[in-house]
Amino acid sequence: MDNQKIGVLLSNLRKENNFTQKQVAEKMQISDKTVSKWERGEGLPDISLLSELADIFSVSVDVLLSGKIEKKARRSGRMDGTRFYVCPYCSNIILASNETGIICCDQKLQPQFAQKPDETHTLIVEHIDGEKYVTMKHDMTKEHYISFVAQASKEKIEMIKQYPEWEMALRFPMRGMQNIYFYCTEHGLFCQNI
Numbered sequence: 661m662d663n664q665k666i667g668v669l670l671s672n673l674r675k676e677n678n679f680t681q682k683q684v685a686e687k688m689q690i691s692d693k694t695v696s697k698w699e700r701g702e703g704l705p706d707i708s709l710l711s712e713l714a715d716i717f718s719v720s721v722d723v724l725l726s727g728k729i730e731k732k733a734r735r736s737g738r739m740d741g742t743r744f745y746v747c748p749y750c751s752n753i754i755l756a757s758n759e760t761g762i763i764c765c766d767q768k769l770q771p772q773f774a775q776k777p778d779e780t781h782t783l784i785v786e787h788i789d790g791e792k793y794v795t796m797k798h799d800m801t802k803e804h805y806i807s808f809v810a811q812a813s814k815e816k817i818e819m820i821k822q823y824p825e826w827e828m829a830l831r832f833p834m835r836g837m838q839n840i841y842f843y844c845t846e847h848g849l850f851c852q853n854i
Contacts, residue, residue: 665727667701673717674699687716720761742817743771744841744849746807753808753843755817774841774851781850783809783840792832792854794840800825809842811835811854 674684674695681699685692688709697703705713705724714721723729745754747764754762754769762769777783786793798806802824810819811832820830832840840852 661704661725662727663704664701666704666724667699669724669727669729670695670713670717671699673719677717679716684716688712722761742812744774744810744843745769746772746843746849751807751845753819753821755819772843772849774849777850777852781842781844781847783842783852783854785840785854787834788831790834792834794830794832796828796842798828798844800828804844804846807843807845809840812839812841 674681680692681695682692685695688695690709694703698705710721710724714724717724719729743756743759745756745762745764746752747754747767747769749765749767752764754764756762756771759771780798782796784795784797786795792811794809796806800806800822805824805826806822806828808819808821809830810817813835818832820832822828822830832838838854840854841849842852843849
């Protein structure tokens with residue numbers, strides 16, 4: 661860790677948030693001399709203070725420890741490039757139009773990468789009454805089931821949550837060629853072009 665780099669970052673974050681050193685110190689119940697020492701690169705915050713400091717500046721602890729905020733190139737954020745994050749503990753589903761840092765149940769989640777469907781994970785799509793009727797011959801037990809199905813175009817995602825012991829059958833509006841994403845609780849994320 662580079663004390664000088666971290667000090668400059670702390671100073672910049674404090675100024676961006678319009679805090680004085682004294683205000684940061686009061687929030688953390690420490691002296692303003694300690695905050696000044698950190699910003700000059702003459703010391704680092706104790707590990708027990710990092711989480712609180714990160715919360716004050718609305719950044720991650722990783723950002724504080726690295727001493728820099730990575731500026732990523734602006735992307736269009738098209739919906740057909742959405743990243744799916746699925747928590748293995750609570751089954752929370754989080755969508756992001758670009759890669760991001762997501763924490764759920766105290767675990768950092770990695771984006772799911774869609775794989776091509778195999779013979780046990782292939783959607784059957786019929787066109788009925790101007791809609792896509794989507795089914796799949798897949799177990800829907802409490803331990804092994806399709807958790808969600810999502811139809812994605814450039815500007816829209818429509819997601820339908822599925823639950824154990826439900827029949828795997830649902831409808832989507834017709835919208836030409838689309839990617840359909842679906843998540844198996846045992847085998848991960850799949851993507852099928854319809």
